[in-house]
Amino acid sequence: xxxxxxxxxxxxxxxxxxxxxxxxxxxxxxxxxxxxxxxxxxxxxxxxxxxxxxxxxxxxxxxxxxxxxxxxxxxxxxxxxxxxxxxxxxxxxxxxxxxxxxxxxxxxxxxxx
Amino acid sequence: xxxxxxxxxxxxxxxxxxxxxxxxxxxxxxxxxxxxxxxxxxxxxxxxxxxxxxxxxxxxxxxxxxxxxxxxxxxxxxxxxxxxxxxxxxxxxxxxxxxxxxxxxxxxxxxxxx
Numbered sequence: 115x116x117x118x119x120x121x122x123x124x125x126x127x128x129x130x131x132x133x134x135x136x137x138x139x140x141x142x143x144x145x146x147x148x149x150x151x152x153x154x155x156x157x158x159x160x161x162x163x164x165x166x167x168x169x170x171x172x173x174x175x176x177x178x179x180x181x182x183x184x185x186x187x188x189x190x191x192x193x194x195x196x197x198x199x200x201x202x203x204x205x206x207x208x209x210x211x212x213x214x215x216x217x218x219x220x221x222x223x224x225x226x227x
Numbered sequence: 228x229x230x231x232x233x234x235x236x237x238x239x240x241x242x243x244x245x246x247x248x249x250x251x252x253x254x255x256x257x258x259x260x261x262x263x264x265x266x267x268x269x270x271x272x273x274x275x276x277x278x279x280x281x282x283x284x285x286x287x288x289x290x291x292x293x294x295x296x297x298x299x300x301x302x303x304x305x306x307x308x309x310x311x312x313x314x315x316x317x318x319x320x321x322x323x324x325x326x327x328x329x330x331x332x333x334x335x336x337x338x339x340x341x
Contacts, residue, residue: 118269146328148328148329150332155337156334156335157231157233157317157332157333157334157335158270158317158319158332159332160329160330160331160332163328163329204269204270206269208328210283212275212282212283212327213258213260213275213282213283213321213327213328213330214260214272214275214283214285215260215262215270215272215319215328215330216272217262217269217270217271218269219268219269220268220269
């Protein structure tokens with residue numbers, strides 16, 4: 115069965131420090147991969163996507179993610195976090211033939227001064 | 228470019244009642260997907276609509292149903308509400324085909340069932 119795992123439920127990071135959020139997926143082929151961010155009480159905003167090609171993808175708000183086929187991972191990174199990056203982050207996999215997204219349980223990011 | 232909009236923002240219903248949630252797609256998008264997000268969890272896929280027909284369905288009972296209209300807007304209907312239906316309901320729009328995975332979400336409707 116397809117699955118998406120975000121091992122870290124909660125991460126606390128200092129403002130200005132680097133951030134890495136982990137995502138692992140289980141799927142037979144290379145799926146479409148996404149990272150979304152959700153601020154409290156809000157919908158989901160697409161940060162970046164990977165369909166094929168270069169395994170390092172750039173997104174909005176200074177985020178990037180790297181697809182590693184051998185590790186079935188798609189980790190999200192930001193070199194220097196801002197207080198406004200405090201939010202919940204979801205990794206998602208598009209693996210069916212018609213556009214269903216399967217989401218991980220999310221990682222809550224807290225940014226301290 | 229107009230983003231995805233949803234109405235209402237919040238809704239309180241009683242167990243056993245029926246509810247209709249509405250979604251307007253981002254301009255240019257012809258596919259709509261609905262997700263349920265329970266508190267503290269990731270969104271769960273309910274179903275997707277394309278060309279006014281259900282294009283795929285997640286693990287939700289038949290009392291969850293939907294419609295898509297010629298202007299690509301959509302409704303989610305839930306009959307015989309249960310307490311566990313309390314959640315944030317998210318609508319997402321996209322283009323068809325492989326682009327259907329690239330989904331843009333609305334702000335959601337918060338449904339509380341008492």
